Amino acid sequence: MALHFDQTEFDARRDRLTIEMAQKKLDALLVFAQESMYWLTGYDTFGFCFFQCLVVKADGQMVLMTRSADIRQARQTSTLDNVVVWTDRDGANPAAELRNLLNDLDLLGCRIGVEYDTHGLTAKNGRLLDEELKTFGTAEDASAIIPRLRLFKSAAEIAKAEKAAALSDDALDAALPLIKQGGDEGAILAAMQGAVFIGGGDYPANEFVIGSGADALLCRYKSGRRKLNKNDQLTLEWAGAFHHYHAPMMRTVLTGKATKRHQELYEAAYDALVACEEAMVPGNTFGDVFDAHARIMEAHGLTRHRLNACGYSVGARFAPSWMEPQMFLAGNPEPIAPGMTLFAHMVVMDSDSGTAMTLGRTYLTSEGAPKPLSRHGLDLIVR
Template sequence: MALHFDGQELADRKSLLLAEMQTAKLDAMLLFAQESMYWLTGYDTFGFCFFQCMIVEKTGEVTLLTRSADLRQARHTSNVETIVIWEDRANANPARELKELLTERDLLGGRIGVEYDTHGLTAKNGRLLDDALNTFAKLDDASQIVPRLRAIKSPAEIAYVKKAAELADNALDAAIPLIKAGADESRILAAMQGAIFEGGGDYPGNEFIIGSGEDALLCRYKSGRRVLEDNDQITLEWAGVYRHYHAAMMRTALTGKPTDRHLELYEAAKAALAACEEAMRPGNTFGDVFAAHAQAMADADLIRHRLNACGYSLGAHFTPCWMDMPMFFAANPEPIQPNMTLFAHMIIMDSETQTAMTLGQTYLTQEGDPVNLSRHTLDLIVG
């Protein structure tokens, strides 16, 4: 069995979940988020793109309903003892097989929480689920129960996050010497991802972002590579990943002589990140952090060039995205608590002058000021 956490750690997590279920008066929960399954049992797969469900009963019993391709995966990577296979076949309806399992567990007429808000439950499968269970039990949307538990990291998780942060730094170390005129983006990307793999890391929850020239103004991955030119710009967003735990970073680097606009936007990004750090402490909310970002951008007359969010929680996450909840956006009432790992990104995209500037890094919250998990400074990178 390949578990990344000891039995006591996983038992403690189950106790936290059962307590939340008791508060919500749930007889069972249906977990569809791969992140929830991994956090609770260690179960590690990408088979969640098909229908699979982890049943957690208020008694503490855990059952996994999945496909045959994931049977050995579940046995090897998790502490789940009861694994039931639904059969791939024409016109298969695994929701009906889930209903049979719930019937066997005497949950008819019970109150069942469902993780609806996840990529692990497609709209089609969600409809099949509701059709199968809408007269069987009272269904509650319990999508936020496990994410709120996952947002607070245990000491064992923090150790993995710190390793991920080290790998993120290693990736930047590999990239910096290559950022110069004549360099191919492909080599930079290969060096960064290679440094993480060589350090024992994992694939990220989404692709690294890399774009130069006008593509530096994009904050999503796109296919296609480019060769850097003199007096060019390149935006990089990446994450070190260890045991699926992410520590993200973001930088816009330059070749040749920075323009005055680049320098202006860099100073604004650095000031905004400092304002976010000041707000990123217990007693404040995620909305307070965004407000600090928004005010700093307003002070620099950059409202039209900023985004409507400036970061988010990080943790163990699976494709198609490494972003976790809660997020830094306007009026988000979620409280900042100790032992959260939070990524703050300052993204300024001036389409009028085709100028990009970004700064971002991952923090560990504590009482008082947050801890920056990167060993790198925020100095502007010029190759």
């Protein structure tokens, strides 16, 4: 069995969940998010893109229903001892098989929470599930329960995040010598991902973002590579991942000379990130952190060049995104509390002049000021 946490850690997570379920008067929770399954049991796969469900009863009993390809995966990577298989075949309805399992677990007529808000439950499968539950019990959306529990990291999880952050730093160190005139984006990507793998890390939950020239203004990965010019801009967003825990970073690195506009955007990004750090303390909310970012961008005349979010919680995540649902955006009432790992990114994309500037790193919150998890500073990098 390949577990990344000890049994007492998993027991504590289960107990936190069952307490929450009792408060919400749920007899069972149908878990479809892969990160929820991983957090509760250690179960590690990419087969969640097909139908699978972890049933958690109010007494803490857990049963995983999955496909035949994942049964050994579950036994090898998780604490689960009860794994059942639904049968792949033409016209199969796994939701009907799940209903039969729920019946075997004496849940007929019970109050059942469902994790709807996840890529582990497609709209098609969700409709099949609703049809089966309609005459079986009372179903309700319980998508937010486990993500909120996961927002607060244990000491063991913080250690994973710190290792992930060290791998993020290693990736930047590997990239910097290659960022120069004639430097190839493919070689830069290979060096960064290679550094993470060599350090014992994982594939991230989404692709690293890389773009130079006009593509430096993009905030997403896209296919296609180019080589850097003498005076160029390269935007990178990447994350070290260790046992699926992520610590993202973001930088726009320049070759040659920084233009006046680059310098202006960098100063705004730096000031905004510092303001976010100052707001990232208990007593404030996620919305307050965004407001600090927006206030600085407005002061620099950059409101129309900024994004409508400036970061989010991070942790153990699976494809297609390393972003957690708790985000720094306007009006978010989620309180800042100690023991959170939060990524703040300042993204300024001036399409008028074709100028990009980004600055971001991951923090661990505390009773006071947050701790940056990166060993790298915030200086503008010009190669």
